[in-house]
Amino acid sequence: MSSPSADRLDCPFPKLHLSQLYRDERFFMSLAYNQAIDAWRADEVPIGAVIECGGEVIGAAHNQVEHSDDPTAHAEILAITQAARAIGDWRLEGATLYVTKEPCPMCSGATIMSRLKRVIFAVPDPKMGCLGGATDLAALPRVNHRPIRESGVLETECRELLQAYFRLKRAAAAEAEPLDPPPTAAAG
Ligand SMILES: [Zn+2]
Numbered sequence: 001m002s003s004p005s006a007d008r009l010d011c012p013f014p015k016l017h018l019s020q021l022y023r024d025e026r027f028f029m030s031l032a033y034n035q036a037i038d039a040w041r042a043d044e045v046p047i048g049a050v051i052e053c054g055g056e057v058i059g060a061a062h063n064q065v066e067h068s069d070d071p072t073a074h075a076e077i078l079a080i081t082q083a084a085r086a087i088g089d090w091r092l093e094g095a096t097l098y099v100t101k102e103p104c105p106m107c108s109g110a111t112i113m114s115r116l117k118r119v120i121f122a123v124p125d126p127k128m129g130c131l132g133g134a135t136d137l138a139a140l141p142r143v144n145h146r147p148i149r150e151s152g153v154l155e156t157e158c159r160e161l162l163q164a165y166f167r168l169k170r171a172a173a174a175e176a177e178p179l180d181p182p183p184t185a186a187a188g
Helices: 025-041 075-087 105-113 155-176
Strands: 048-053 056-062 096-101 118-123 148-151
Touching: 025 048, 025 056, 025 075, 025 096, 025 118, 025 155, 048 075, 056 075, 075 096, 075 105, 096 155, 118 155
Parallel strands: 096 118, 118 148
Antiparallel strands: 048 056, 048 096
């Protein structure tokens, strides 16, 4: 007997509650971090995104790939769609995206196509990040918009969250697996 939530892992991290008095980069990243916590609690990879414009949050989302069975349901894409609806314009020229990990190829492309003014990510991703980590899509010679990039805001917190999630997932998977059958006898 198994249910979809049988391997669900409780999130051991509390949400952050930073002072609203200082609505600075750390503050908005803490909201993205809290979105990532919500992702974990929903059994999704804990990545969160928030879009700020004029000091207001106009988009906030977390990764929902598993529940929506949609490989494009990344936090950034969902937040960008929300933000465009909120202001009634697909051009997010005055807005800043805060996201807990450097955007993947798809989301990096979306930050350019939506003309986001700034993209601030917590954890650089040298494997899949496409705003400077693995490569830089905004460096394409003919690209007509280059978001300002910053990284490292709440990096430690966001990195620990991601690393703990994957560590616990691997441990749970190893526990659930029956003992490995012996490898097929190698010739000789
Ligand atoms: Zn993505």
